[in-house]
Amino acid sequence: MRTRTACRLxxxxxxxxxxxxxxxxxxxxxxxxxxxxxxxxxxxxLCRPDQAADPCASSRAGTAVSGSGATRPVxxxxxxxxxxxxxxxxxxxxxxxxxxxxxxxxxxxxxxxxIVQASRFSQMCSVWxxxxxxxxxxxxxxxxxxxxxAIAIAYTSLLAAWKDYLAHDNHGRPIIFIGHxxxxxxxxxxxxxxxxxxxxLRRRMVSAILLGGNVQVPPGRVVxxxxxxxxxxxxxxxxxxxxxxxxxxxxxxxxxxFGRA
Numbered sequence: 001m002r003t004r005t006a007c008r009l010x011x012x013x014x015x016x017x018x019x020x021x022x023x024x025x026x027x028x029x030x031x032x033x034x035x036x037x038x039x040x041x042x043x044x045x046l047c048r049p050d051q052a053a054d055p056c057a058s059s060r061a062g063t064a065v066s067g068s069g070a071t072r073p074v075x076x077x078x079x080x081x082x083x084x085x086x087x088x089x090x091x092x093x094x095x096x097x098x099x100x101x102x103x104x105x106x107x108x109x110x111x112x113x114x115i116v117q118a119s120r121f122s123q124m125c126s127v128w129x130x131x132x133x134x135x136x137x138x139x140x141x142x143x144x145x146x147x148x149x150a151i152a153i154a155y156t157s158l159l160a161a162w163k164d165y166l167a168h169d170n171h172g173r174p175i176i177f178i179g180h181x182x183x184x185x186x187x188x189x190x191x192x193x194x195x196x197x198x199x200x201l202r203r204r205m206v207s208a209i210l211l212g213g214n215v216q217v218p219p220g221r222v223v224x225x226x227x228x229x230x231x232x233x234x235x236x237x238x239x240x241x242x243x244x245x246x247x248x249x250x251x252x253x254x255x256x257x258f259g260r261a
Contacts, residue, residue: 043164044104047089047114047129055114056089056127062120078123085125085206086173088165089118090158092181092212093137100139100146101153104131117180125176128169130161134182158186162194170204177208184213184244188226191242196227207233208242215244216261 047056061075094109095102110131118127135150179187187210195201208230215232216225222241223231233241246252252259 041164041168043161044106044131045129046091046106046110046131047118047127048169049083049126049128054127055111056118056129057122058115058119060120060123076120076123082122082124083126084173085176086170087118087121087125087127087176087178088162088187089114089121089127089129090132090177090179090183090186091117091129091134092179092183093134093140095134095136096138097136098138100135100142100150101133102136104133104157106131118178121176121178126173128165130158130165132158132161132186134186140182154182155186155189158190159194162190172204174206175204176206177210179210179213181212184210188213188215191230192227196230202229202240205230206239208244210242210244212246213244214246214261215242 045051047054049057060078061073064072064074066072091110091113094113095107096109097103097107114127114129118129121127132154133156134154135147139150177187177191179185187208191208195205215227217232218224222234223229227242231241233243246259248256248259254260
């Protein structure tokens with residue numbers, strides 16, 4: 001039930017986020033010879049490749065469902081190429097804390113989201129997932145006039161984690177961005193301000209999987225709406241592009257927060 005609530009509120013959150021004037025600059029990445037010695041980091045990691053009991057590297061077993069509804073178990077081994085790619089994952093609205101913005105303590109809800117949404121990706125990439133001061137379920141339901149401030153707190157904390165990761169942990173590897181609901185909304189803002197304006201970061205981007213958000217393009221075009229330079233993906237082999245959708249069993253209602261611009 002909590003997941004459905006978070007998804008339902010995600011579209012409204014995205015609209016507020018796009019209205020918030022939060023701007024940051026991408027941190028440069030040096031080569032091995034010039035990279036600075038890392039200072040103590042304030043980033044709290046939900047998932048990172050060298051972390052013990054990493055929820056993003058939990059069981060990779062799954063179930064394949066055919067068009068007829070038949071199911072079969074699937075256990076895909078980790079690819080030998082996985083360490084060549086990074087996945088930067090931002091989890092959806094899951095915090096049940098009592099404040100408007102969550103703290104950075106790793107809770108069971110964040111771990112559960114990472115297991116369900118990100119662990120399968122670790123077959124193909126090293127998953128990095130920072131904790132961020134997301135707007136809680138309670139905050140989304142009642143932030144009201146304080147919504148812009150709450151969004152700024154959430155995004156600023158994610159931006160700090162991104163800059164820390166980029167400066168000290170990425171080392172030039174290709175990046176896949178993954179987010180859902182509030183996580184997708186946060187990544188949309190991050191891509192708008194950090195990656196879209198940067199040719200070097202656009203070249204490093206493999207793809208962005210932004211689910212349960214509202215990525216928009218003008219009719220008949222692949223850029224020019226949400227992003228100026230990052231296109232939507234048009235074929236299976238395309239890279240440096242965005243995959244985004246919100247799914248419905250039938251046409252979404254006129255007042256839907258998803259599926260309608």
